[in-house]
Amino acid sequence: MSATVEAPKAFARGADAEKLIEVVGVSRRFAKRLDFAGRIAAKLGAPLRDEVVHAVDKVDLTIRKGEVVGLVGESGCGKSTLGRMVAGILPPSDGTILWKGRDRTGLGAKDARAAMLQAQMIFQDPMSSLNPRLKVAEIIGEAPLYHGLTTRAGFSAYVDEQMRRAGLDPVFKARYPHQFSGGQRQRIGIARALAVQPEFLVCDESVAALDVSIQAQVLNLFMRLRGELNLTYLFISHDLGVVEHLSDRVVIMYLGRVVEEAATETVFARANHPYTQSLLAAVPKIEARKKSFATVKGEIPSPLNPPAGCHFHPRCPHAFDRCRVEVPALKEVAPGHRSRCHLNDLPDHGGMPV
Numbered sequence: 001m002s003a004t005v006e007a008p009k010a011f012a013r014g015a016d017a018e019k020l021i022e023v024v025g026v027s028r029r030f031a032k033r034l035d036f037a038g039r040i041a042a043k044l045g046a047p048l049r050d051e052v053v054h055a056v057d058k059v060d061l062t063i064r065k066g067e068v069v070g071l072v073g074e075s076g077c078g079k080s081t082l083g084r085m086v087a088g089i090l091p092p093s094d095g096t097i098l099w100k101g102r103d104r105t106g107l108g109a110k111d112a113r114a115a116m117l118q119a120q121m122i123f124q125d126p127m128s129s130l131n132p133r134l135k136v137a138e139i140i141g142e143a144p145l146y147h148g149l150t151t152r153a154g155f156s157a158y159v160d161e162q163m164r165r166a167g168l169d170p171v172f173k174a175r176y177p178h179q180f181s182g183g184q185r186q187r188i189g190i191a192r193a194l195a196v197q198p199e200f201l202v203c204d205e206s207v208a209a210l211d212v213s214i215q216a217q218v219l220n221l222f223m224r225l226r227g228e229l230n231l232t233y234l235f236i237s238h239d240l241g242v243v244e245h246l247s248d249r250v251v252i253m254y255l256g257r258v259v260e261e262a263a264t265e266t267v268f269a270r271a272n273h274p275y276t277q278s279l280l281a282a283v284p285k286i287e288a289r290k291k292s293f294a295t296v297k298g299e300i301p302s303p304l305n306p307p308a309g310c311h312f313h314p315r316c317p318h319a320f321d322r323c324r325v326e327v328p329a330l331k332e333v334a335p336g337h338r339s340r341c342h343l344n345d346l347p348d349h350g351g352m353p354v
């Protein structure tokens, strides 16, 4: 990322901070999406094969209050699916997601609504998530009005405050989304999310569609809001430069599983997992770390039929027999640094394959 992105505020409380989200053994499976030919065949009465996409597979993850966690991995590895489950908009197939120690599925209606508002998601394409028929004031103000966070009398001032906070001039609140630029539309999405007073934002490739200079402005906004509102973020991105700059901790996913997790500086200086090493080795300079995943050798296997054992073994330069049959556990290789690799069990390995 360019130098125009300000240094983020450090995550001061670290491991002592309150656990906001605990993801425990969470999996999500989908029935396979039918392609065009498949849909025609189904319409003509062809029997459907029972194919299952293993989008997220037994993930454990804790996010603490005030933290920025970067979630990284190649396309299709399950980042968005995990993000949607953590935000509470997609139920897991198995496992539990605790919000401040409580399972959201077991909450009464009032508590469930509060928990739903406290976690908001900001998507890549603001145009597709903003209703084109509503004015910006309605887009931003409807949910807080409905949930009693503002009143009819206070509506206009409440909307103005959200717009200002997101860097928008309230003078434009009677306009429609198509009358704004891409960056401004993303700010409308941010204002809408903030208007329900969340504690936690899941940003799913939230700056990927913007020009680089606009990206920097929106990233700076996220970091300013973090300080002002004590927000916690799960930041999903293909851009390793952005992730390195913004995150306190980085989680790497491969084919539905978390393969490595550590403080950001540890991941970038001492990556343990061969997959993380491949992601980083291909792009040694931070400026060059943009959209670089295509450089990891080999094809990503299909999540319809993931390889046995370690999912990464067909592409791993260090794979040995055990990797082909046994799923490695996600183990602590240093304090706060977890990795899912059989190499760590080898004597004298030291966690860094050569």
Ligand SMILES: Nc1ncnc2c1ncn2[C@@H]1O[C@H](COP(=O)(O)OP(=O)(O)OP(=O)(O)O)[C@@H](O)[C@H]1O
Residues within 6 Å of the ligand: 030, 031, 032, 033, 053, 054, 055, 073, 074, 075, 076, 077, 078, 079, 080, 081, 082, 303
């Ligand atoms: N609603 C759905 N129905 C069927 N399959 C799905 C659905 N949502 C996601 N998938 C599949 O689950 C897998 C994980 O998808 P997901 O979007 O979570 O990955 P991702 O890492 O976010 O990818 P990208 O970076 O391309 O957005 C993919 O194979 C995807 O096709």
